[in-house]
Amino acid sequence: MTITVRFAPSPTGYIHIGNTRIALFNWLFALKNNGRFILRFDDTDTVRSKTEYAEATIADLDWLGIKPALIEYQSKRIPNYDAAAERLKASGLLYPCYETAEELERKRKLRLARRLPPIYGRDALKLTSADRVKLEAEGRRPHWRFLLPNFKDDPFSVARTEVHWDDLVRSRETVDLSSLSDPVLVREDGTYLYTFTSVVDDIDMGISHIIRGNDHITNSGVQIAIIEALGAKVPNLGHINLLTTASGEGISKRTGALSIGSLRRDGYEPMAVASLAVLIGTSENVTAVPSMDALAAIFDPAATSKSASKFDPADLDALNRALIHAMPYAQAKDRLTALGIEGDRAEEFWLAVRGNLSRVSDASLWWKIIKDGPAADEQLAEEDRDFVRAAFDLLPPEPWNRDTWKQWTDAVKAQSGRKGKPLFMPLRVALTGLTSGPELADLLPLLGQEGTLARRP
Structure with a gap:
């Protein structure tokens, strides 16, 4: 079996470091296991989804080094969802409901007042065909709920029903379906919710492993039930900790904060971003890893902490420097x-x-x-001008190499008696216009004798 993973963003904004972390975990898992990575756009929200966001996501992932084996769009797969929904309807597991949002809220409050769990009471299952005809004649259109398998014989007698899986990150996980409402899979306008489309896609595309944020743990219990209702094999599941900003706030597409595009425009190296996004909140030391292959070699989803991790762009600077310096x-x-x-x-x-x-x-x-010529940042102090002029008279003859700097400064030291900073700093300022920078032993051969003499004050 070929290990197949997926990253399924909604193209409703530019991807940020939080959802990119999910993409990286899946990519590295595929890379480590010689598997396939599928990029799948959840673009069924036609109002908020934009082509420009999808194109930007593809470009951002490519910049990071993530190369999908396949790119899919949920908007092109509506017939697949229609067919799966009909199968669930035919088996009685997808049933029509007619309550308005206001009516559902009143029922929720009533259950809370009676000290009952605020979950949907399955009242729609009591409707007769005549009741449904009447409601639709009044202009109501149904939304459709999936009947969770949390009862034995009577759907109104809910019993504790545990769904278990061995999580790739968190070890043994359990969700009790009796604590959940039957999920809405189809809206009143006939459009599908991600809970359903994701399951259908995962089945059709042969997804073997799903790695996503730990905010999906409860959702995973529901999706396992839907997968089994459709007669498919449940993929291996892994839920990683979420990233927050340095101040502990959630990262959102709406704010544009920490978007991959902004980090790229700020001049960060892709492997600096990938190294920090993957290694933060794990048992591995956060270091600048030079390549995806090297990162995959140390990648272990099980080493991820269960608690949220803070992503501070300031931490990128040290990683970026380390990568550039090498x-x-x-x-x-x-x-x-x-x-x-x-x-x-x-x-x-x-x-x-x-x-x-x-x-x-x-x-x-x-x-x-x-x-x-020199930058204009620094000017020679007046007391150093005569010293530098005299020093330029002592420049060695060409050809020049890395040893030329030492030959020159040794001669200047012998004649002037200066040493240390009083000797080197005026020469640096005269040559570069700055008080710090690369080794002058390396810069001097690049300047050459003619270029150096042109900087004589």
Whole structure:
């Protein structure tokens, strides 16, 4: 059996780090087990679903390195849901209900007042054919509920009915169906709820493992009952902890906070985002993992904490720096070329500056300094000008290499008597216009003697 997983977002906004964590867990599980990853859009909400959001989701997942074997859209699968609904209706497991939202709320309050669980009392099962005809003649249209298997013979005598599964993340899980209302699977307008469409899709697409947020645990008990009612095998289930913002708030598409697109535009590396999203809230140390294959090698869904984890973008900075500082030129080349950083010495330049970068785009500053002259951030102190002018007279002859800096500063030290910061800082400011940055031993050969002399104050 080929392990098959799915990620099923609603294209009603841009995916954020919270639902991307779900995608990453599924992708890594498939990668680790040589399985298939299906991207399935829950786009049956025609009012809120937008093509632009679906396209952005595909682009964001591709940026992260997630490559779906198949992309599906629920809006194209309505006949499949119609057929499955008819099967449940024919077996008496999907029954029509006519209560309005206001009527259901009154019944809920009445049950609470009688100290009964606030679940649906299955009153619609008592309706005769004549009752239904009358209600529909009044203009009422039914919504359809799934009859949960939480009774023996009489659906009005609900008994404790436990659904169990060995969760991939949380070990043994149990849901008592007697504590739940029969779920609505079909709305009054004939559209289907995700609880139902997801089950039909999982069956049709051969989904073997479902990894999703732990807010779906109760829903899983219901879906197991629906899957079994349709005569299918229940997939293996795993429920991971949810991510919150650094302040502990839930992450929502509506706010646009922590969207993958925004993190990408901020210059973060995809593996920095993936490393933090996957490893936070697990027993693994949060480190910058260089590739998806390497992340899959240490990935273990069972190592995930049961409690929510806070995602702080500030934590990305250290991971991002670690990845960039070790990034080979070949990996950065295309992006550097897009920044105008190219030529025979582009690789030498990258290896010289990468250790001081937080973003690949930061290389532009140093390329400009090498090509056009010092930044305007810092100016030489007046007392240092004569010292620097004299130092430039001691520049060694070419050819230059990494040892040239030491040869030069040794000569300057011997003549001026300066050492330490009073010696090195004025030279750095004269050459770069900044008080910190890459090793000048690496920058000096890039400047060359002519470029260096051009910076003489």
